[in-house]
Structures are given as structure tokens and as C-alpha cells.
Amino acid sequence: MTTGPVDPTTTEAWASLTEHQASTTPDLAGWFAADAQRATRLSFTAADLFVDLSKNLVTSDTVGLLLQLAEQTGVLARRDAMFAGEHINVTEDRAVLHTALRRPKGATPALTVDDQDVDADVQRELDKVFAFAQAVRSGEWKGVTGKAITHVVNIGIGGSDLGPVMAYEALKPYAQAGLECRFISNIDPTDVAETTKDLDPETTLFIVASKTFGTLETLTNARLARAWLWSRLSGAGVLADDDEARRDAVAKHFVAVSTALDKVSAFGIDPANAFGFWDWVGGRYSVDSAIGTSLAVAIGPENFREFLAGFHAVDEHFRTAEPERNVPLLMGLLNVWYVNFLGAHTHAVLPYSQYLHRFAAYLQQLTMESNGKSVRYDGEAVTTDTGEVFWGEPGTNGQHAFYQLIHQGTRIIPADFIAFATPAHPLVDGDADVHALFMANFFAQTKALAFGKSAEEVRAEGTAEEIVSARVFSGNRPTTSIMAPELTPSVLGQLIALYEHVTFVEGAVWGIDSFDQWGVELGKKLALEIAPALTGDSAALEAQDPSTGSLIRYYLENRRN
Numbered sequence: 001m002t003t004g005p006v007d008p009t010t011t012e013a014w015a016s017l018t019e020h021q022a023s024t025t026p027d028l029a030g031w032f033a034a035d036a037q038r039a040t041r042l043s044f045t046a047a048d049l050f051v052d053l054s055k056n057l058v059t060s061d062t063v064g065l066l067l068q069l070a071e072q073t074g075v076l077a078r079r080d081a082m083f084a085g086e087h088i089n090v091t092e093d094r095a096v097l098h099t100a101l102r103r104p105k106g107a108t109p110a111l112t113v114d115d116q117d118v119d120a121d122v123q124r125e126l127d128k129v130f131a132f133a134q135a136v137r138s139g140e141w142k143g144v145t146g147k148a149i150t151h152v153v154n155i156g157i158g159g160s161d162l163g164p165v166m167a168y169e170a171l172k173p174y175a176q177a178g179l180e181c182r183f184i185s186n187i188d189p190t191d192v193a194e195t196t197k198d199l200d201p202e203t204t205l206f207i208v209a210s211k212t213f214g215t216l217e218t219l220t221n222a223r224l225a226r227a228w229l230w231s232r233l234s235g236a237g238v239l240a241d242d243d244e245a246r247r248d249a250v251a252k253h254f255v256a257v258s259t260a261l262d263k264v265s266a267f268g269i270d271p272a273n274a275f276g277f278w279d280w281v282g283g284r285y286s287v288d289s290a291i292g293t294s295l296a297v298a299i300g301p302e303n304f305r306e307f308l309a310g311f312h313a314v315d316e317h318f319r320t321a322e323p324e325r326n327v328p329l330l331m332g333l334l335n336v337w338y339v340n341f342l343g344a345h346t347h348a349v350l351p352y353s354q355y356l357h358r359f360a361a362y363l364q365q366l367t368m369e370s371n372g373k374s375v376r377y378d379g380e381a382v383t384t385d386t387g388e389v390f391w392g393e394p395g396t397n398g399q400h401a402f403y404q405l406i407h408q409g410t411r412i413i414p415a416d417f418i419a420f421a422t423p424a425h426p427l428v429d430g431d432a433d434v435h436a437l438f439m440a441n442f443f444a445q446t447k448a449l450a451f452g453k454s455a456e457e458v459r460a461e462g463t464a465e466e467i468v469s470a471r472v473f474s475g476n477r478p479t480t481s482i483m484a485p486e487l488t489p490s491v492l493g494q495l496i497a498l499y500e501h502v503t504f505v506e507g508a509v510w511g512i513d514s515f516d517q518w519g520v521e522l523g524k525k526l527a528l529e530i531a532p533a534l535t536g537d538s539a540a541l542e543a544q545d546p547s548t549g550s551l552i553r554y555y556l557e558n559r560r561n
Helices: 012-023 028-034 062-074 076-083 098-102 118-137 158-169 191-195 216-235 243-253 260-269 290-299 300-318 327-342 361-370 403-408 432-450 455-462 491-509 518-535 538-542 546-557
Strands: 043-046 050-054 152-155 180-184 204-210 255-259 346-351 390-393 416-421 479-484
Touching: 012 062, 012 327, 028 432, 043 255, 043 300, 043 327, 050 327, 050 491, 062 076, 062 098, 062 327, 062 491, 076 300, 076 327, 076 491, 098 118, 098 361, 098 491, 118 290, 118 300, 118 546, 152 158, 152 216, 152 290, 158 180, 158 204, 158 290, 158 361, 180 191, 180 290, 191 216, 204 216, 204 243, 204 290, 204 390, 216 243, 216 518, 243 255, 255 260, 260 538, 300 327, 327 491, 346 361, 346 538, 361 491, 403 432, 416 432, 432 479, 518 538, 518 546, 538 546
Parallel strands: 152 180, 152 204, 204 255, 346 390, 346 416, 416 479
Antiparallel strands: 043 050, 050 479
16 A cells, blocks of 8 residues: 655755756756757657657756656655555545546456456446447437437536536547537526527437536536426427326436436436446546546547547556656656746646637646645645646637736746647638648747747847837746647547646645545535525524625625516
């Protein structure tokens, strides 16, 4: 079993990094000029990903010291414990085995954890998901009036929504024509109303994704969707006004991703149409489990297998690559360098692909729910800053919005740029290759951030002296460039796995449990206590603090319907 965390600040490597930071002035232009092999030496491959770390604020000494920090804090030992199925999620006494979800059929040696044949369990559930997906795709699965399904609506929240919607948007070129997926997550009734307003209930199928089948937002939205189905079918004159007909409609138009079969059945869903997963899969790590059922329906079992294979390829890279060339290890350590030694508070992720427009939102949960902790996994307070705010938008949209702050602001913002050599849509504008123009922006931004523009260069352009300083770019703004041949199901899996393991590395250095999320519980509990105050319970209202009570009274006085 794994031992307790090592306080990173007590290690020799931490002391050396502190001294190194104090004595090193970032100078990317000078470092490149002095080392013709810098780009080659700091560029790596992981499966189909080409990762250029050379524009980061590190020297060979920095990288060497960071690798020493990983060794002295037991990062790789903790990695091996994760892959072996040890209970490294200590606050919940669970294994952490999202990597088992993408092990291929027949993987050796077999993985047995807590006396369970994990490989057999995973493949059995995948086969069930794939059989369902194929039935919907082929038209074999029909609604209550005998019509094939044209729209699949996933109802979930958090990991039960962010993963599927991000992946569906990313892989739209692989989706089956005539079959559309939509997603409902927010308990704001607007979400249900807008998502369903133009749907045909006879051809709509809902997937209710909740492991416990008790998530407030998901179950509220599921009930609203069920009421919508009954109302619309009745209004069309195709549903009898009795309980048996309603139960039959739910059975044909709802399936579940859940292990709470009794609650699934009570809702009206046939337990045979419930797809499960395991307590060793955290929600934010679950898109490659049955939580991805909507994606499997959209892109089909074969493409979903490729999606899983991409995850597994990066898993194997992380598990076996030597530390000096281990991309997730190096990227995670770079993040520690920026957070703990250079004072970075945020991290931008900037995909130059419109299909990845939900990728930053997905990474927000993955990274911030995982590493937003102030207590180590032994219960002691952390001794360092932990986590960073992940954010971003696709390029070139971001260039016309927030890049100003990255280029010329006072804060250091490490940024990951992601791009693909081959576009899904190779369009031209006259004689211009639009993807080439798009990629020119990708290359230009990292170059500008790294090397900037001096006052002398600005003056040489004939700029008036009084505005020279405003047009200077300091450079030395760190970026990582991640490229792949094209955005395929496999490559998307690789990107997700890359950031999963980057997140793991940071948490391992900091000694925190990256796989629990107790921070989301208090607000949910208080919401249940406050809810009665909104519907006339004066005692519940009086129990609130003055600010909350005042806000509730404003709400009650101003609500019109």
C-alpha cells in the first residue's frame, strides 16, 4: 500500500528549485540563441501527440530539478499504485481506476482489484452499451408509437454532462447523419424548456445519467422531461390517459446510466436498460465509461473503441515512458513550477479547433475539482499553493478577447495551444487556404508570446515615441504547443488522458487526494435547507443569516409567476 504524502517543501529539490528560481531570469530569446537544439530537446511525442515544451520558462537545470522533485515526492510510485488498483483515494477508501475503462479486450496481465475481475466487468458493460447504441443507430429501437429515434437527450450534470457534451461536440464529423444528441444539465428550467421545445416526443430518447439516481439537478430535470413526454404525446393524441400507457412510454423513451436499479425502476425505466459503472470511477473521469453512452450512440461502437484506444495509448506512455521523456509528467511538473515558484494563478487552454469549444470547460472540472484542495490526503494542511484556474476559448476568438492580458498584462499566464494539421473542413477563400491562415495565427501567437517585440523594433517601424512603450511586448510568456495530425476519436481520447495524468502529477507532488470532491457537498446541503424558505416556510426564512435572508425576501417580493 502507498504511504503518506511527502511534504514537498521539505525536499532537497524544493530548496534547490527555490534557489534556482531566485537566480534565474527568464530569457527565451537568449536561451534559443545559445542552444540550437533547444526546440528538438524539449519536444516530445506521446502516441499521436507532438508536444513542444521549448517555449516554457525552463532551462535544462529547471527540468532536472523538477524531475528530482517528482522522485523525492514519490510521484511515480503513486502512479504505479494507481494503475495497480491500490486505494489511493483515501478519504473514500477507493481505488482509482479510470485507466481500466480503456484497457483493450484481452489485456494482459489481467486486472483484478478487491477480488473483482475488473477487465471482465468493464468489457461486459461496454458490450451492453454498444448493443444499445447499435439498436438506436439502426432504428431497431423504436419509440412508443413505433418510430425510430432521431434525437437523444442526455440528462446529467458535472462529469455526467461535461464529458459527453464536450466529446460529442469535438467529434461531430463522426456522428451519424439524422441522429442528433442534445444535453440538459442546469436545474434552471430554461435548460429543459429550450432543449425540448422543438423536439418530436415520438422520436426522442432520454438518457438519465446519475450513478446514485439521486442527484437533485438530474432527477428534477428527468421528471420535467418525463412530464414533457407525457404531455406532448397526449397532446398529439397518441398516448392514452392512464398509468399503464405512461409507464410504457417511459420504458421506450428513457434509459439510465446508474447503479441504483431500484430507483431506476421506480422512475419507470426498465432496469435492463440501465448501464452501470463503479465507485472507482470519479464523475470527471467517466466519459469513457457508460456515462459516454450518448457519445457511443452518436459516433458508433467502432469509433468509441478508437476513442478508448487513444486514452489507453497515453496511459501506457505515462506508465512506461522514462521520466525525461514522459509528457504528462513533464507538463504536470511545469505546472508546479509556475504555481509554486513563479506565482501563476491561472492556466489558459487555447484549442485552435472550433470543435473543441467545450474543452476548456471540461478541463475546468477535471483540474479544479481534482486539485482545488487545502488538505493533504493524510488530513494535514497543505504546505504550498495548490491548483490553478483553468480557462480558455478557441482561437482565434480568444485573440480578439483576452489575449491582450496574456501578452501585455502583469500576471504570468501559462498557456497550452492545441492544433491539428489536417482540418475536418478544408475550405478555401478564393485562392487562400483558410486552415493555413488559421494555423498561421496559431504559430504566430506562441512566437509573439515567447519573443515579444522590443522598443527598438517598435521605433524602427516609425512609431511615435510617446506610444512606443504601449506597443512593446515583453515576451517570455510561457506556452506549450500540442499538435496532432487531425482531431479523431483516438486523438481526443489522447488529449483527455494527457490532462488527466497532468492533473494526477500535480496532486501527487502536493500530496493531495485528487479523486474526492467534498467541496461540492456543503452548498448542496444548504440548498436543501434553504428551499423551504422560498415556498412559504417562515421558520426556514428566519433561520438564515441576515444577508441570505435579505436576498430571499427580495426574490419573494419580485417573483411574478
